[in-house]
Amino acid sequence: MAQPGQKVILITGCSSGIGLRMAVLLAKDEQKRYHVIATMRDLKRKDKLVEAAGDAYGKTLSLLTLDVCNEESVKQCIDNVKDRHIDVLINNAGIGLVGPLESISMDEMKKVFETNFFGVIRMIKEVMPDMKRRRGGHIIVISSVMGLQGVVFNDVYAASKFAMEGFCECLAVQLLKFNVILSMIEPGPVHTEFEMKMIQDVSQKEYPGADPDTVHYFKNVYLPSSVDIFEALGQTPDDIARCTKKVIEASNPRFRNLTNPLYTPIVAMKYADETGGLSVKAFYHMLFNMGGLMHVSMTAMKYLTCGCLRSRTVSPN
Ligand SMILES: NC(=O)c1ccc[n+]([C@@H]2O[C@H](COP(=O)([O-])OP(=O)(O)OC[C@H]3O[C@@H](n4cnc5c(N)ncnc54)[C@H](OP(=O)(O)O)[C@@H]3O)[C@@H](O)[C@H]2O)c1
Numbered sequence: 001m002a003q004p005g006q007k008v009i010l011i012t013g014c015s016s017g018i019g020l021r022m023a024v025l026l027a028k029d030e031q032k033r034y035h036v037i038a039t040m041r042d043l044k045r046k047d048k049l050v051e052a053a054g055d056a057y058g059k060t061l062s063l064l065t066l067d068v069c070n071e072e073s074v075k076q077c078i079d080n081v082k083d084r085h086i087d088v089l090i091n092n093a094g095i096g097l098v099g100p101l102e103s104i105s106m107d108e109m110k111k112v113f114e115t116n117f118f119g120v121i122r123m124i125k126e127v128m129p130d131m132k133r134r135r136g137g138h139i140i141v142i143s144s145v146m147g148l149q150g151v152v153f154n155d156v157y158a159a160s161k162f163a164m165e166g167f168c169e170c171l172a173v174q175l176l177k178f179n180v181i182l183s184m185i186e187p188g189p190v191h192t193e194f195e196m197k198m199i200q201d202v203s204q205k206e207y208p209g210a211d212p213d214t215v216h217y218f219k220n221v222y223l224p225s226s227v228d229i230f231e232a233l234g235q236t237p238d239d240i241a242r243c244t245k246k247v248i249e250a251s252n253p254r255f256r257n258l259t260n261p262l263y264t265p266i267v268a269m270k271y272a273d274e275t276g277g278l279s280v281k282a283f284y285h286m287l288f289n290m291g292g293l294m295h296v297s298m299t300a301m302k303y304l305t306c307g308c309l310r311s312r313t314v315s316p317n
Contacts, residue, residue, distance in 0.1 A: 002035035013093030017192030027061035039066035068119030100210035
């Protein structure tokens with residue numbers, strides 16, 4: 001249970017990846033400023049978290065079951081928090097989906113929105129009224145750089161994160177009136193199970209319904225580039241955890257927080273041309289005309305990343 005003066009932080013999706021590392025980092029805060037409620041949909045998956053938390057488990061870190069796709073589970077979880085009092089809600093749980101659109105069923109697409117979009121809304125609806133009443137609180141959403149710039153073959157995943165960005169842009173204004181802060185964290189690629197699940201999923205799939213050219217572009221052009229980009233630019237879940245801690249501790253937290261400076265130019269390119277043509281053509285040329293997307297995008301990103309753009313990111317260090 002939280003001690004007097006400690007902030008209560010509830011995080012969704014803590015069985016692996018970014019959620020797990022955020023829970024551990026915050027629970028191990030040297031000044032013991034936080035009590036972390038790490039949640040996951042299946043507590044059988046708790047071992048990695050418990051091991052990483054060490055002594056903090058049972059002291060500054062406790063566990064609760066929570067499936068963001070289940071309204072009853074969300075309500076039960078929040079009812080189990082003392083006085084339903086949460087100072088910081090971190091919406092982290094999410095799933096990916098990549099591949100040719102023709103081969104993805106409507107049910108798979110709906111599952112992505114159920115988790116990444118409606119899952120966050122379920123959480124916010126449950127926690128926000130109390131924050132508004134108390135005139136205080138911080139809601140954090142782990143979005144993605146793909147919530148700001150679409151990436152080929154990630155159509156539905158990017159759409160779910162774009163939807164979240166739009167939703168939060170609207171809500172942030174209202175919440176400010178109640179002294180409740182809303183922040184988005186926008187990582188680029190991060191080495192977690194997310195990436196492994198994507199690669200495994202892709203290697204097992206046949207892509208029924210997609211024409212051979214599309215399957216070829218996906219498997220032989222996009223995928224190798226994507227793997228290269230993960231390898232060259234990927235951050236660690238600890239990087240994202242440190243960025244998020246900084247946002248929690250900032251005296252004036254920003255609404256948008258890109259975590260990887262190498263992605264700032266890509267977002268800047270989008271806003272530099274309101275017709276959208278620059279981004280669409282740049283991505284087209286990188287993928288289809290210039291051979292290895294990896295090499296070109298790396299060069300472009302390094303070239304474009306100057307000090308002024310870096311200052312728009314929240315650095316993990
Ligand atoms: N990795 C990246 O490259 C990257 C980049 C940008 C943004 N992000 C975002 O970062 C967040 C965390 O992803 P990650 O990279 O840490 O991936 P991860 O290791 O796969 O972790 C995802 C977590 O979400 C949980 N989850 C999935 N569906 C859930 C549900 N219905 N209810 C509760 N929990 C659920 C998973 O739990 P189970 O163990 O039960 O499946 C897991 O704990 C996601 O929102 C993702 O979109 C990731």
